[in-house]
Amino acid sequence: MSLLLEKKTRVLVQGTGKHGTFHAKLMLDYGTQVVAGVSPGRPGQKLCDVAPIFDTVAGAMHHSGAEASVIFVPPAFAADAILEAIDAEMPLVVAITEGIPILDMVRVKRALCGSRTRLLGPNCPGLITPGQSKIGIMPGHIHRPGHVGVISRSGTLTYEAVHQLSNLGIGQSRCFGIGGDPVNGTSFVDCLEVLAADANTHAIVLIGEIGGSAEVEAGAYIQKHVKKPVVAFIAGATAPKGKRMGHAGAIISGGDDTAEGKIRALRAAGLTVTENPAELGSTLAKHLK
Numbered sequence: 315m316s317l318l319l320e321k322k323t324r325v326l327v328q329g330t331g332k333h334g335t336f337h338a339k340l341m342l343d344y345g346t347q348v349v350a351g352v353s354p355g356r357p358g359q360k361l362c363d364v365a366p367i368f369d370t371v372a373g374a375m376h377h378s379g380a381e382a383s384v385i386f387v388p389p390a391f392a393a394d395a396i397l398e399a400i401d402a403e404m405p406l407v408v409a410i411t412e413g414i415p416i417l418d419m420v421r422v423k424r425a426l427c428g429s430r431t432r433l434l435g436p437n438c439p440g441l442i443t444p445g446q447s448k449i450g451i452m453p454g455h456i457h458r459p460g461h462v463g464v465i466s467r468s469g470t471l472t473y474e475a476v477h478q479l480s481n482l483g484i485g486q487s488r489c490f491g492i493g494g495d496p497v498n499g500t501s502f503v504d505c506l507e508v509l510a511a512d513a514n515t516h517a518i519v520l521i522g523e524i525g526g527s528a529e530v531e532a533g534a535y536i537q538k539h540v541k542k543p544v545v546a547f548i549a550g551a552t553a554p555k556g557k558r559m560g561h562a563g564a565i566i567s568g569g570d571d572t573a574e575g576k577i578r579a580l581r582a583a584g585l586t587v588t589e590n591p592a593e594l595g596s597t598l599a600k601h602l603k
Contacts (some may be wrong), residue, residue: 321446326350326380326501334386344454350378372402393418400538409436419497433499439469439491460485463509478595487515502532524550533583
């Protein structure tokens, strides 16, 4: 159930169609150990000419020793793919798929309770330990090894923050894209626990957005348990009340789920919050100095 991704982590790909194969190759090129694929009806074939394809997750785990799976299955079938991985007791499942129905994810959330599986996502870019391994769709070339952890609900803003940091010569220790869907597997607090205990992480960038209470909960956790500097940004400050904006979870009803409410809560918890995403890197750089 660990979120710690190392170079030795063995990964299988669920969904070996065009999209899954494309990103499997990029993961292999980055150094990730992609050891198997899962695609019903295609056993005996090869993924990227290197990894055998199996009918089931259980079979793939048995023959390859996979410790993590990444899901590129279409939305209508993605929840079943996650549930299959949970039944097989896959330690880490990264669900890239966008558009999984909320009711399907409610079933997944229930199945996760008491299971041996940690789910990251869905609707997320994945996770990366720069210079070692990545599971997901993030562009590896913008990352550089270092000591700043990044946690974000937005894939695009993850890339923006990482690009700024790298251009300033500030490397990253671990980056987590948790996804913006209202029902997901891993929260800000889950990732903060990992980064707070990681000796290689000296500072943290947290990127949230409107809708829900995850960022407020993260601020309360940081205030009590995190001694490292944290710089935050909340997207969606111009979103009108009552409108659905961006991710499925970004519905504003008023109060602490607005950008203003979350910024107030994070600042009250002692975080440095920038209201301009273009200043994430420079704001953190000032703290590091």
